[in-house]
Amino acid sequence: MKGSTRCIEDVPLNGFHRKLTLCSGGGSFVDGYVLSIIGIAMLQMSAALQLSEFWQGMIAASALIGVFFGGFLGGVLTDSLGRKCVYFIGPVLFIVCSLAQLWVASAPALFVCRFILGLAVGIEYPVATALLVEFLPRRYRGPRLAALTIMWFAGAAFAYIVGNLLMSQGGEQAWRYVLASAAAIGLVLLLVRLGTPESPRWLLSKGRTAEADEVIKGVYGPGFSLANLPEQPDTRSGSLWGLLLNGYGKRLVFVTLFWSCSIIPVFAVYAFAPKVLQALNLKGDWAAFGSIAITLLFVIGCIFASKLINVMGRRSMLIHSFLWSGLALLLLGLFPDGNEMLVLALFGAYALFIGGAQVLQLVYPNELFPTEIRAVAVGIGTSLSRIGAAVGTYLVPFSLQSVGIGHTMYVAAAVTLVGLAAAWAMAPETRSLSLRDAAALSH
Known part of the structure; x- marks a missing residue:
């Protein structure tokens, strides 16, 4: 098929798309790295700086607080200044x-x-995903966006490897080298992103048609032009108020609700896995094995989901993910005194099945909103979902102490089932749709 008649969303995946996926996934990688590396340095760092319990908690939470503000800021800047400009803010701050x-x-x-590191992470989510989705062919949009979630776990795993290596070799100041190590990743990210073009969809939304046409020719070849991008400029505001006024309030509620319900139990379980498993009577080697197994199953669940997203469809995957993972948590609440194998099997089932909701966190927000407000929507979803995650994580130790492990699991199951209700009532199907049609309010 000739380029002059072919929509750019139907072209084969090329080297540019692969590089852009890697560059954009770097933001998720750094997120996992930055949020995990602090735990490795905390003990030595606390002694060196004579940190009180208050400051230990504040420093541990500081990056999450930054992500909250960074999501809002990144969304506004990305939709107002452009994807290319904001794409380099995160690496520089890192x-x-x-x-x-x-x-x-x-x-x-x-x-x-x-x-500020958390701020940079928050900025990364809207700009990296918006730029990526606006270039990807529709067939690869879901799997490639879903794969960014896996990059978070890769970053977390890399942090443990690098951090423990530096702690063993760095002496009394090792904690400083551990925390500073993220600079190397930031530098690599900055270098590989050099030469990234602006999104033609964003240029078109600003009336810069000649520049948009030039980018399309540069990426897809001289046989392509604006005629291959059937998307017209729009004057919708990129503000939250503009988002609501233009009929996207319901979608924003859906994205924020399902995103929050999918990460509140995950963050709580991931942060307190040994403590939770101990409360479920798993001790010693069982607890250590369980923590490792749950982490691996989170990754495996995300990998399976990224492979199945175009087969099952977005709506079906989200509903099934919440249903079966919620059931696993409910059974943990019913059988808190079960034997080791039963507890691990149920926890493993939760980690595996929640993968569908995890990968859709970056897919749905980027598909359900038009170019003019896409990054703002992703930024808001990022920020608001972190509130629930922070509160849920903070309350886990108190819940375990006050109401016990069984009722704590019931609460986690209830949160997951709220996500199921939101998915059933509001989740649309965007599989196989063009980016313009997926963002239209009519489907």
Whole structure:
């Protein structure tokens, strides 16, 4: 088929798409790395800076607080200034703030560095995913966006490897090298992103048609032009108010609700897996094995989901993910005193089945909103979902102590089943649709 008659969403995957997936996935990788590396350095860092329990908690939470503000900021900047410009803010902040941790001498200074790193992570989500989805062919849109979730776990795993290696070799100042190590990833991310073009869809939305046409020819070949991108400019506001006024309020509620319900139990389980497993009578080697197995099953669940997303469809995958993972949590609540194999099997089932909802966190927000407000919607979803995750994680130790493990599992199951209700009532099907049709309110 000639380029002059072919929609760019139907072209084969090429080297540019593969590189852009890698570049955009770097943001999720750094997120996993930055949020995990602090735990490795915490013990030595606390002693060196004489941190009180208050400052230990604040520094541990600082990056999550930054992600909350960064999501909002990144969404607004990406839709107003463009994808290409904002695409380089995160890597620069990763480099500068990571290196600054080599010289911090107080808890407030370290808090500021970690907060800005979280800010950079929050900025990454809307810009990296919006730029990627606006170039990807429709056939590969779901699987490629879903794969970014796997990058988070890869970053977390890499943090444990690098962090423990540096801690064993770095002496009394090892914690500084551990925290500063994220600068190397930021530098790599900055270098590989050089030369990334602006999104033609964003250019078109701003009336910059000549530039949009030039980008299309540069990426897809001289036989392609704006005629191969059937999307017209729009004047919709990129603000939250503009989002609501233009009929996308219901979709924003859906995205925020399902995103929050899918990560609240995950963050809680992931952060307190040993404590939760101990409460379920798994001790010693069983608890250690269980923590590792659950982490691996989270990854496997996301991998399976990314492979099945075009087979099952978005709506069906989300409903089944919440249904079966919620059932696993419910059974854990019913049998908190079950034998080791039963507990591990149910926890493993939860980790495996929740993968569908996990990978859709970056797929649905990017498909359900038009170019003019896409990044703002992703940013809002990122920020608001982190509130629930932070609150849920904070409450887990209190819940275990006050109401016990059984009722804690009931609460986690209830959160998951709220996600199921939201999916059943509001989740649309966007599989096989063009990006323009997926974002239209009519389907």
